[in-house]
Amino acid sequence: MTPDQLRDLQARLDRDADPGKRDWWTRYLKGEARFRGTPMPTVRHHVHEWWESHDFDGLPATDRMEVPLRLLREPMTEDKLAGMLLLGERFVPGGWLDADRDLSAMASLFDDGHLADWNAVDWFCVKVLGPWVAGLEGPAADSPRAALGRAISSWHSAPGLWRRRAAAVAFVNLVKEGDDVFDGLIDEVLRTCEVLVRDEARFSQTGAGWVLRELSVAVPERVSAFLDQNRQLMSSEALRSARRKLDA
DSSP states (O other): OOHHHHHHHHHHHHHTOOHHHHHHHHHHTTTSSBOOOOOHHHHHHHHHHHHHHTTGGGSOHHHHHHHHHHHHTSSBHHHHHHHHHHIIIIIHHHTOOOHHHHHHHHHHHHHTTSSOSHHHHHHHIIIIIHHHHHHSSOSSTTSHHHHHHHHHHGGGGOSSHHHHHHHHHTTTTTGGGGGGTSTTHHHHHHHHHHHHTTSOSHHHHHHHHHHHHHHHHHOHHHHHHHHHHHTTTSOHHHHHHHHHHHHO
16 A cells, blocks of 8 residues: 555545544543544445555455555554454455464554554454454364464463453454354453453453453353452452343
8 A cells, every 4th residue: 555545545534524523532532542533434435435446456465454454553543443444344254364464463453552442442353353253164173263263362461451352352242152153262251351350450351341241141150150259350340241141
């Protein structure tokens, strides 16, 4: 992607930016992220139209992958979202992602500070990582889906909070199906939560609480046992979240 092509997309996003939405999101994220104020449906429209107008489909695989990665390294949230939408809505369905090549590049987005607020991190998890796992062949323990799922789960040992959170949140839309997603998913998620609840940081705690809440649909007894064993480590916010569907 050339600088002119990047500026073309940014100009499209700027044309439909709403200062009111920009200010609302800036306050909501407490200044931790920068916004244009362009609504997500508009970002989706522009990024797909822009992609087609520049014929990025015809690029070699490595160059093609660099397009969404470059967008994700931009400072504005809508640029990052554009990169996520390309990955989730073109690369995943197209089978264009390669775990050996691309997962480490995605990890670097967290480690280098390009995905460093809960809004961007959680969108990346639910728009890219979760659908990527779900779109692969599975669910056997030696399947591509299981291999990728375990690799993402191993991020719970990452040095930074946000990649550790992603090790849990990547699975929030999958864990209701438990090990039917891939053999060993439940154990992987609970192992990740054991790490997250040992960190007092709010977004470590809430990452665990969120995925435990969804996991309780599949294995309520195992989530209850986890909460009994770890309640002294968990914030009240995380506990309430984790128990919501159990209590219901």
